[in-house]
Amino acid sequence: MRILGIDPGSLVTGFGIIDSDGRSSRHVHSGCIRVSGQDLVVRLGMIFEQVSELVDTHGPDVLSIEQVFVSRNPASALKLGQARGAAICAGVRGGLPVVEYSPASIKQAVVGTGSANKEQVQHMITMILGLDAAPASDAADALAVAVCHAHTQGTFGRLPEGVQALAFRTRGARRRSRR
Known part of the structure; x- marks a missing residue:
């Protein structure tokens, strides 16, 4: 599975693309979309265009994105x-399913604690993906979103089908009960 992870920002949006079989992941491409100095509407258009280009160029199977806090x-x-x-919207235009993860879930999946700092995330992404150097902070965060999805799907995919359905129903019930 090819996963496009996005760490959204109105000035810098990180992106990270990995290939994963659910057990191991490989870095494909990562970086930052920098749109500072423009009017907000122009910046939003640039983010849309550049994420659309990533989707068209790299052909991911899913877009995973950090939730707003x-x-x-x-x-x-x-x-x-x-x-x-x-x-x-760029992912949806490209026909991708979109999944969302909270910042704490992403840090938990990558570092082992939901309160990890940016340096810890960068370090663990470097180790998990076997990179020669730590990526920029926003790119590392985006790769962490992608790795979080890979780990979540890898674990979920190994569960028997009946347990998957139960886990889905239980997760939905917990969300409804918090409202």
């Missing part, structure tokens, strides 16, 4: 959500 600045969270939407 709300910090102290609601305006920043809104811009982040819009950048995320531009990337999601």
Whole structure:
């Protein structure tokens, strides 16, 4: 499976593409889409176009993306959500299923703790993918999103079919009960 991971940002959007069989993963391509200095609408269009180009060029099977988190600045969270939407639309335009992971889930899958810092994520991505050097922070975060999906799907895919259905129903029930 080829996975396109996205770490959305209104100024810098990280991307990471890996190939994975659920047990091991291989780095294909990663980097950053830098759109600073432009009007927000122009930046969103650039994110859409460049993610669309990644989809067309590399042919991923799925787009995995980090969920929005709300910090102290609601305006920043809104811009982040819009950048995320531009990337999601590019994936949908390319016919990809889109899956979302919380920041804590991504860190847990890659580092082993949901409170890991950026340096720990970079280090573990370098080790997991056997890279010669640590990627830029945003690219490492995007690769972490892709690795999180690979690990999640790899584990889920090894479960018997009946257990998969039960896990899906249980996960959905937990989400509904939190509302």
